[in-house]
Amino acid sequence: MATAKKVVKKTRNLEKSRKEILDAAFWEVFTRGFQGVSVDDIVKKTSMTKGAFYHQFPTKLDLGYALVDEVIKPMTYARWIDPLKEFENPLEGILAQIKNLIGKAAPQELQYGCPLNNLVQEMAPVDKEFKNRLEAALLYWIEGMEQELKRAKKLGYLRDDVSARQVAHFVVMAHEGFYGMLKALPDPKAFNALYDSLKRYFETIKA
Amino acid sequence: MATAKKVVKKTRNLEKSRKEILDAAFWEVFTRGFQGVSVDDIVKKTSMTKGAFYHQFPTKLDLGYALVDEVIKPMTYARWIDPLKEFENPLEGILAQIKNLIGKAAPQELQYGCPLNNLVQEMAPVDKEFKNRLEAALLYWIEGMEQELKRAKKLGYLRDDVSARQVAHFVVMAHEGFYGMLKALPDPKAFNALYDSLKRYFETIKA
DNA sequence: ACATTAACATACTGTTTAGTATGTTGTAAA
DNA sequence: TTTACAACATACTAAACAGTATGTTAATGT
Numbered sequence: 001m002a003t004a005k006k007v008v009k010k011t012r013n014l015e016k017s018r019k020e021i022l023d024a025a026f027w028e029v030f031t032r033g034f035q036g037v038s039v040d041d042i043v044k045k046t047s048m049t050k051g052a053f054y055h056q057f058p059t060k061l062d063l064g065y066a067l068v069d070e071v072i073k074p075m076t077y078a079r080w081i082d083p084l085k086e087f088e089n090p091l092e093g094i095l096a097q098i099k100n101l102i103g104k105a106a107p108q109e110l111q112y113g114c115p116l117n118n119l120v121q122e123m124a125p126v127d128k129e130f131k132n133r134l135e136a137a138l139l140y141w142i143e144g145m146e147q148e149l150k151r152a153k154k155l156g157y158l159r160d161d162v163s164a165r166q167v168a169h170f171v172v173m174a175h176e177g178f179y180g181m182l183k184a185l186p187d188p189k190a191f192n193a194l195y196d197s198l199k200r201y202f203e204t205i206k207a
Numbered sequence: 208m209a210t211a212k213k214v215v216k217k218t219r220n221l222e223k224s225r226k227e228i229l230d231a232a233f234w235e236v237f238t239r240g241f242q243g244v245s246v247d248d249i250v251k252k253t254s255m256t257k258g259a260f261y262h263q264f265p266t267k268l269d270l271g272y273a274l275v276d277e278v279i280k281p282m283t284y285a286r287w288i289d290p291l292k293e294f295e296n297p298l299e300g301i302l303a304q305i306k307n308l309i310g311k312a313a314p315q316e317l318q319y320g321c322p323l324n325n326l327v328q329e330m331a332p333v334d335k336e337f338k339n340r341l342e343a344a345l346l347y348w349i350e351g352m353e354q355e356l357k358r359a360k361k362l363g364y365l366r367d368d369v370s371a372r373q374v375a376h377f378v379v380m381a382h383e384g385f386y387g388m389l390k391a392l393p394d395p396k397a398f399n400a401l402y403d404s405l406k407r408y409f410e411t412i413k414a
Numbered sequence: 415a416c417a418t419t420a421a422c423a424t425a426c427t428g429t430t431t432a433g434t435a436t437g438t439t440g441t442a443a444a
Numbered sequence: 445t446t447t448a449c450a451a452c453a454t455a456c457t458a459a460a461c462a463g464t465a466t467g468t469t470a471a472t473g474t
Contacts, residue, residue, distance in 0.1 A: 012440055012451050033329055035242040038431060050433090051453050060432065111332050120391045121328040122240055125319050135391045169388070169397055170404035177384025181376070184327045184342045190376055197377035201408040219421050219470055245461060257463090258423045267462065416474090423468070431460065438453070444446090 018056050018066075020046055025063055026071050030115050033122055034064055064123065065133050072115045073137040080175065081144035090152040091206055094145075094171060095199060102178055103195060107186035114179040116141070121180075142168045159207045167205060174198055225263050225273075227253055232270055233278050237322050240329055241271055271330065272340050279322045280344040287382065288351035297359040298413055301352075301378060302406060309385055310402060314393035321386040323348070328387075349375045366414045374412060381405055 024045035028037040039060055043050050057063040080097060087093030102110070112118075116137055123130040142165075149164035158164070178194050231252035235244040246267050250257050264270040287304060294300030309317070319325075323344055330337040349372075356371035365371070385401050 010440075010452080014451070017451080032333060033240075033242055035240055036329075036333060039433085040431080048451095049453050052451075054433070055451060058433095113328060113332065117387060118328055121320060121325055121387060122243075124390045126239060126243060131391060138388070138391050163400070166400040166403060169400035173381075173384040173388045173401055176387045177380040180324060180328060180383045180387060181345070181380045183331045184338060184345050193370070193373040193376035194380055196373060197408065200411050201404065204407050204411055217422085217470080221421070224421080246463085247461080255421095256423050259421075261463070262421060265463095417472105418474105419470105419472085421468100421470075423466100425464100425466085427462105427464075429461080429463105431458100433457085433459105435456075436454085438451100440451075441449090443448090 014056075017048060017052055020048070021053060021056060021063070022066060022071050025067055026115070029064075029067060030118065031112050034119060035122065035126075039063075061127060061129070064119075064127075064130060068116075068119060068130070068133040068137055072119065073133075073140055076114075076116050076137065076141050077144055080141065081148065084148045089155070089157045090148040091157050091202055093148070095195075095202065098175070098178070098195065098198070102182070103188075103191050110179070110182045110186050113183045114176060117176040117179055120176075138172070142172050145171055153207075156207050159205055162205045170201075221263075224255060224259055227255070228260060228263060228270070229274060229278050232274055233322070236271075236274060237325065238319050241326060242329065242333075246270075268334060268336070271326075271334075271337060275323075275326060275337070275340040275344055279326065280340075280347055283321075283323050283344065283348050284351055287348065288355065291355045296362070296364045297355040298364050298409055300355070302402075302409065305382070305385070305402065305405070309389070310395075310398050317386070317389045317393050320390045321383060324383040324386055327383075345379070349379050352378055360414075363414050366412055369412050377408075 021042065025037075025042045028042050028045060032041075039050065039053060042063075043053050046052075053063075057066065079101065083097055084090050084093040087096065116134070119130070120134045120138070124134050125131070145168035146164050149158055149167050152158035153160060153164060158167075174194075178191070181194065182191060228249065232244075232249045235249050235252060239248075246257065246260060249270075250260050253259075260270075264273065286308065290304055291297050291300040294303065323341070326337070327341045327345065331341050332338070352375035353371050356365055356374050359365035360367060360371060365374075381401075385398070388401065389398060
């Protein structure tokens, strides 16, 4: 009886492969840190091999840069800015989003923190180019927030005499701070303490 | 001419050696991350060799634990809590300390962030025992802050109807958030935005 | 003074690492 | 249908890595 050799014709697609590698890399880096993950680790989580990896990315650092630009930057925006557009009052939206995405998150999710903040803390001091990309991603987030706050102003939800840019800075800082603190203190009490304080701050800037 | 062999009698002291290793490790880990630093890197910055290192610490992780317990935890307290005791009004003290230690810091210092926060972000999700030590250090900081805020209450600087513990959480979170954001945005404008917002929050809790 | 041991130094090991060299094959254009 | 090359796969390398085995000597107690 002849054994039927299964010849799986592997298709080829540069973009899809890049995406698959980036997706795998995102999780590995998210959960274990950039320096804590090896190229082989990432490749193993993929249907491809090292050849594909280095065909896409000249070095491991370049993979990191692409992670920031192509995955984390748009993901952060989609997660924290886009949903605000559904809210008539952006200030309410910001608080609601924090409650939904952080307050109601399981400790198991929270323990890994924020993908962007993680890389900022780990890689910004280590590699200049990394820092540039991370800075751009952060500013993108801040600017999106600023736009929403300007909308809040126009609609009469935010005081005229506060700087939208300044508030945006503070709010994004609070996001990072929340994640950072909850990483070590995955405690609902801790979240509530932070949330209530942020809410108190919001009281002072609303129109 | 006979060359005089210089026989440097090396003294031995377990505690001093431990301190020297921890000091060297602190800087390396502070600037490059725990996973980004090797045991050999640390030893090289020392007057000793690998033998001394592994005589003190069974593994690299144990060095990390000692770093948190013996260096970072007391350092954080000495840097952020002890000085508050010089202030009649703790609330003023907190803002003054932030302005002095963060606002007036050179970008070169700021780029490395906060030693405690760095390790929280990098190691808390990776190693359980690390997380426990980091959590303890954070709580130690928060509790110190809480005590100062209770003093503020007693002296009539802080409103009676706010929770000292809650404010302490928020203030420590803000410290971490400040450092985290300034790591990617070493910009005086960014600091001022954060500082002014925090000050605004303080206005709502003062008696 | 001598023995004992703690506090190191030195040399090594197996594994993991990022990166490379080279081979194979799907695919698209001619 | 053939050709050419991009999109991978496979096998390898030199360096770095955490940790170990073993040697040496300063200090301490008797």
